[in-house]
Amino acid sequence: MNLILETEEHTQLRSAVAALGRRHGRGCDPEALWTEAAKLGYLGVNLPEEHGGGGGGIAELSIVLEELGAAGCPLLMMIVSPAICGTVIARFGTEEQRRTWLPGLADGSRTMAFGITEPDAGSNSHRITTTARRADDGGWVLTGRKVFISGVDIADATLVVGRTEDARTGKLKACLFIVPRETPGFTRSRIDMELHAHEKQFELVLDEVRLPADALVGDEDAGLLQLFAGLNPERIMTAAFAIGMGRYALDRALEYARDRQVWQTPIGAHQAIAHPLAQAHIELELARLMMQKAAALYDAGDDVAAGEAANMAKYAAGEACVKAVDQAVHTLGGNGLTREYGLASLVTAARVSRIAPVSREMILNYVSHQTLGLPKSY
Numbered sequence: 001m002n003l004i005l006e007t008e009e010h011t012q013l014r015s016a017v018a019a020l021g022r023r024h025g026r027g028c029d030p031e032a033l034w035t036e037a038a039k040l041g042y043l044g045v046n047l048p049e050e051h052g053g054g055g056g057g058i059a060e061l062s063i064v065l066e067e068l069g070a071a072g073c074p075l076l077m078m079i080v081s082p083a084i085c086g087t088v089i090a091r092f093g094t095e096e097q098r099r100t101w102l103p104g105l106a107d108g109s110r111t112m113a114f115g116i117t118e119p120d121a122g123s124n125s126h127r128i129t130t131t132a133r134r135a136d137d138g139g140w141v142l143t144g145r146k147v148f149i150s151g152v153d154i155a156d157a158t159l160v161v162g163r164t165e166d167a168r169t170g171k172l173k174a175c176l177f178i179v180p181r182e183t184p185g186f187t188r189s190r191i192d193m194e195l196h197a198h199e200k201q202f203e204l205v206l207d208e209v210r211l212p213a214d215a216l217v218g219d220e221d222a223g224l225l226q227l228f229a230g231l232n233p234e235r236i237m238t239a240a241f242a243i244g245m246g247r248y249a250l251d252r253a254l255e256y257a258r259d260r261q262v263w264q265t266p267i268g269a270h271q272a273i274a275h276p277l278a279q280a281h282i283e284l285e286l287a288r289l290m291m292q293k294a295a296a297l298y299d300a301g302d303d304v305a306a307g308e309a310a311n312m313a314k315y316a317a318g319e320a321c322v323k324a325v326d327q328a329v330h331t332l333g334g335n336g337l338t339r340e341y342g343l344a345s346l347v348t349a350a351r352v353s354r355i356a357p358v359s360r361e362m363i364l365n366y367v368s369h370q371t372l373g374l375p376k377s378y
């Protein structure tokens with residue numbers, strides 16, 4: 001038992017979720033899994049107890065996602081619904097918003113998507129132009145475009161990052177708005193992705209979308225602070241997603257390498273096959289260590305230190321996942337590319353963890369500037 005890294009409860013949670021994952025397995029019905037995981041309290045494990053959650057943190061939620069991924073059935077919406085949106089509403093929402101949203105997010109009966117990426121801003125989220133202005137009735141009017149937003153069709157609402165004008169400085173500042181799926185003027189079109197996943201990506205148009213005053217989450221003046229409270233869990237959860245997928249791929253490769261024999265020994269006896277798999281395992285374990293550090297810092301309330309660790313964990317996990325999947329596919333030879341073995345589709349899926357929610361280059365930029373104090377080129 002690793003007393004320092006994970007408590008006894010964490011270990012029990014891991015094995016209980018792993019058992020659930022095994023019952024569902026790869027190719028399972030994600031909606032059925034979502035419902036069952038929610039019923040068992042896993043989806044809301046990080047949300048406050050008084051609003052129907054488990055009272056834990058991102059450490060627990062990341063264990064759930066990693067183990068479901070390792071069983072071949074990751075739930076992408078866990079990254080956005082309980083981790084980003086649930087966290088932001090729990091930490092910065094009004095009492096009314098907490099009462100309205102958290103019980104549903106915790107028991108899985110309601111889901112929320114999260115939209116920050118814009119076509120003309122991309123990695124540079126300081127450039128987003130989705131703008132909210134005050135309406136005469138005290139509400140808001142939101143206008144802008146978003147791209148690559150996951151799960152908007154299955155989510156009851158999307159937490160949209162927009163900007164409002166600061167009355168004193170005239171500058172635009174980041175603000176978060178809850179936009180229910182069927183709000184007039186809020187339209188979505190599906191992006192044709194090369195991904196085999198239940199959760200689809202959408203381009204969104206917000207054309208003079210009228211929202212009530214209480215659509216704004218948190219303080220209008222808190223700006224980036226609130227946003228990062230949600231983005232750090234997103235990075236930690238993406239690390240969990242990537243580590244889970246990497247472990248799944250590695251396990252399939254190990255099963256194959258133990259059995260498959262074309263000379264006198266199983267292929268796993270050849271070091272050219274064994275060593276890269278050993279490396280993949282080491283790198284996934286290292287990534288998990290950084291993820292645990294990031295989650296522990298975040299749950300302890302140290303947002304700044306958590307920011308650095310969450311970025312590093314997401315980077316390490318994305319790289320480890322891409323390498324593990326690549327090596328797993330290679331280990332299976334021709335079978336690595338068949339539908340039957342189901343690994344080829346992971347080649348594309350693994351790349352997502354390198355690109356989203358923040359690309360590997362932007363993390364390298366962050367570490368260069370913030371951690372190492374090097375000058376910026378952009």
Ligand SMILES: Cc1cc2nc3c(=O)[nH]c(=O)nc-3n(C[C@H](O)[C@H](O)[C@H](O)COP(=O)(O)OP(=O)(O)OC[C@H]3O[C@@H](n4cnc5c(N)ncnc54)[C@H](O)[C@@H]3O)c2cc1C
Pocket residue numbers: 080114115116117118121122123124147148149150151201352355356357358359360361362365378
């Ligand atoms: C499957 C999937 C699901 C997603 N789900 C969501 C979601 O639910 N909500 C949401 O808001 N977004 C979502 N995204 C969007 C994702 O967060 C963005 O794709 C990501 O932030 C990168 O932005 P971009 O695609 O515009 O790339 P760009 O910003 O155009 O970057 C293109 C390339 O240039 C590099 N680059 C850019 N600037 C620099 C620089 N200064 N230095 C070095 N290299 C640089 C990048 O690293 C990248 O390799 C999703 C994306 C995918 C693929």
